[in-house]
Amino acid sequence: MTNNPIQPVKSSSQPATRLILRWLTPLGFILLILFAIIYPQQVNKQGIWNLFFLICLHITMSQSWNILAGFAGQSSLGHAAFFGIGALVTRTLWLGGTPFPFAFILGGLAAIVFGMLIGAPTFRLRGAYFAIGTLGVAEVLRITVSQNIPFISTMPGPLIASYDLLPRYYLALGLAVAATGTAYLLLRSPWGLGILAVREDEEAAQATGVHVLRHKLLALVLSSFFAGLAGGVFAFQQISYYPSAPFSPLWTFDALLITFIGGLGTITGPVIGAIFFILVRQQLATALVEIHQVVFGVFFIIIVLVFPGGLVEAWNRLRNIRWIKKPSS
Amino acid sequence: MSLESFVQTLVFGVFVGGIYGIAAMGLALVFGVLKIMNIAHGELLMLGGYVSFWVFTTWGMDPFVSLLVTIPVLFLIGLLLDRVVYRHIVTLHGEEKIKNSMLVSFGLTLVIQNLAQWGFTADERAIQVAYTGTGLNLLGVTLPYTRLGSFAVAIAVTLLLHMFLRRTYYGKAILATAEDWEAAELTGINIHRIYMMTFALGASLAAIAGTFVTITYGISPSVGIIWTLKALVVVVLAGTGSILGAFPAGILLGVVEAISGAFIGSTYREVIGLVIFVLVLILRPQGLFARK
Numbered sequence: 287m288t289n290n291p292i293q294p295v296k297s298s299s300q301p302a303t304r305l306i307l308r309w310l311t312p313l314g315f316i317l318l319i320l321f322a323i324i325y326p327q328q329v330n331k332q333g334i335w336n337l338f339f340l341i342c343l344h345i346t347m348s349q350s351w352n353i354l355a356g357f358a359g360q361s362s363l364g365h366a367a368f369f370g371i372g373a374l375v376t377r378t379l380w381l382g383g384t385p386f387p388f389a390f391i392l393g394g395l396a397a398i399v400f401g402m403l404i405g406a407p408t409f410r411l412r413g414a415y416f417a418i419g420t421l422g423v424a425e426v427l428r429i430t431v432s433q434n435i436p437f438i439s440t441m442p443g444p445l446i447a448s449y450d451l452l453p454r455y456y457l458a459l460g461l462a463v464a465a466t467g468t469a470y471l472l473l474r475s476p477w478g479l480g481i482l483a484v485r486e487d488e489e490a491a492q493a494t495g496v497h498v499l500r501h502k503l504l505a506l507v508l509s510s511f512f513a514g515l516a517g518g519v520f521a522f523q524q525i526s527y528y529p530s531a532p533f534s535p536l537w538t539f540d541a542l543l544i545t546f547i548g549g550l551g552t553i554t555g556p557v558i559g560a561i562f563f564i565l566v567r568q569q570l571a572t573a574l575v576e577i578h579q580v581v582f583g584v585f586f587i588i589i590v591l592v593f594p595g596g597l598v599e600a601w602n603r604l605r606n607i608r609w610i611k612k613p614s615s
Numbered sequence: 616m617s618l619e620s621f622v623q624t625l626v627f628g629v630f631v632g633g634i635y636g637i638a639a640m641g642l643a644l645v646f647g648v649l650k651i652m653n654i655a656h657g658e659l660l661m662l663g664g665y666v667s668f669w670v671f672t673t674w675g676m677d678p679f680v681s682l683l684v685t686i687p688v689l690f691l692i693g694l695l696l697d698r699v700v701y702r703h704i705v706t707l708h709g710e711e712k713i714k715n716s717m718l719v720s721f722g723l724t725l726v727i728q729n730l731a732q733w734g735f736t737a738d739e740r741a742i743q744v745a746y747t748g749t750g751l752n753l754l755g756v757t758l759p760y761t762r763l764g765s766f767a768v769a770i771a772v773t774l775l776l777h778m779f780l781r782r783t784y785y786g787k788a789i790l791a792t793a794e795d796w797e798a799a800e801l802t803g804i805n806i807h808r809i810y811m812m813t814f815a816l817g818a819s820l821a822a823i824a825g826t827f828v829t830i831t832y833g834i835s836p837s838v839g840i841i842w843t844l845k846a847l848v849v850v851v852l853a854g855t856g857s858i859l860g861a862f863p864a865g866i867l868l869g870v871v872e873a874i875s876g877a878f879i880g881s882t883y884r885e886v887i888g889l890v891i892f893v894l895v896l897i898l899r900p901q902g903l904f905a906r907k
Contacts, residue, residue: 408896414713422892423889425885429841590718591703
């Protein structure tokens with residue numbers, strides 16, 4: 287996306303620094319995963335586990351939103367719908383006696399079904415229909431669920447007695463890694479290239495033989511599946527919550543904000559954005575209890591209007607500034 | 616279901632549909648002219664509802680008279696929002712413009728809703744006038760005065776808007792900008808002023824709808840997004856280019872919701888709007904009242 291005119295200068299730099307920068311991101315990822323595996327075991331604090339859990343959940347949600355909006359160019363304003371359906375189906379089946387892995391996968395599949403219901407009719411049309419449709423599904427489900435299942439869903443006694451947060455955290459971590467890995471592999475596959483082509487110019491993509499609808503739907507399937515699984519993890523982790531809570535538009539908004547903070551259409555963006563967002567929110571929520579959401583809302587509007595590239599683009603620009611200063615022989 | 620209760624359901628559907636229509640007309644106007652999708656429209660409606668509530672409780676002004684205060688207040692808020700936020704979006708092009716306007720207004724939804732929660736608390740507020748609960752009885756069918764009054768005002772507003780858009784210079788300039796902003800600019804229309812005025816006009820329509828909501832149901836900071844959704848469904852139903860067509864489409868949605876709500880149970884009535892939305896997109900994506 288960044289067609290920066292000063293990029294060719296890169297080639298004149300020393301190979302050693304180039305090598306370091308080339309491996310900086312993969313190395314960073316590996317260190318980050320190792321840290322995320324080892325550190326929580328060492329500290330053994332519920333607060334830290336919860337924080338890490340939330341970060342992983344939000345990485346998954348924003349990677350999922352990013353696959354759809356950042357790669358395929360289809361903004362969903364109702365990602366909470368997929369999250370909520372995943373949570374509802376997984377929780378109902380799991381507490382009903384189904385083994386958790388089955389309930390978990392079925393939750394993800396149910397999210398895909400709802401995604402298709404909106405995606406199939408709206409992807410044929412141009413404009414705002416998909417965004418309106420997803421917003422509609424999320425709100426209608428939130429209201430319908432809160433009217434029909436108004437009571438709190440609580441885990442039964444024996445489950446609470448044997449409750450352990452750590453394995454739940456590792457499940458969330460695994461899902462976050464899987465979502466990020468899927469996004470990475472997708473971008474490197476011919477399907478991913480097709481999806482990017484659809485984002486840039488639908489007519490041109492169609493003309494070069496890319497099946498536009500099929501590529502949009504693929505992005506939607508992957509996106510809604512991961513959002514549904516994230517909902518399943520939420521349902522697995524929460525001891526008690528209102529069944530309508532995961533349908534709250536805040537889940538959608540957080541995913542949007544994180545993706546834009548990090549960098550829309552990048553793979554590192556959602557990861558950096560989620561870590562940044564959760565840590566800042568932790569501080570802000572205690573300092574400005576009532577209006578911290580207002581601060582985030584204003585922040586989001588400013589990012590979209592003024593700096594749509596997010597942190598990743600800021601980093602790339604910083605790198606390019608360094609390259610220019612190097613004397614080119 | 617007896618004939619009387621069926622007619623009663625139908626009448627209530629029409630009345631509710633009138634509110635949908637006014638709410639959707641504001642959204643359709645802004646979408647048609649500025650080509651931006653304002654997800655925060657329902658939040659403007661909610662603010663309008665609060666203004667009329669406070670005017671009623673502090674000065675004891677009748678809610679229908681309070682429109683004289685509520686409309687100018689929301690008009691000013693509309694001007695301000697256009698100046699601060701939307702002006703940066705209208706200069707974008709095509710798909711990018713719609714997409715960014717939705718993202719930004721989605722963020723704005725959160726901002727306004729949380730500010731309202733902070734300022735007005737999450738309690739539900741409603742206006743109770745002397746004639747609340749009384750109504751005209753017509754052959755066993757009750758027509759509550761509040762709803763009847765709202766519907767009459769809604770029709771009057773629709774007719775006024777029609778006259779304004781077709782008969783006045785300003786209205787014609789707005790329609791011209793909606794059709795082709797480049798050509799409009801070439802003929803000497805100041806399109807940025809048109810954009811600003813149109814957005815403020817949309818906010819005023821939201822104020823009227825908000826007042827009706829406060830009289831009929833009551834208002835709380837979280838209702839905004841629900842009304843945005845109703846307005847969006849109506850706009851899609853009418854056809855995204857049709858501004859005045861939003862009113863009959865709103866009534867249609869109100870009636871269909873009321874009747875199907877009576878048959879499938881009121882806890883599932885929200886689903887109807889979504890089903891209509893999907894059906895319209897599959898069967899007639901240009902909308903029911905589109906001119907093309």
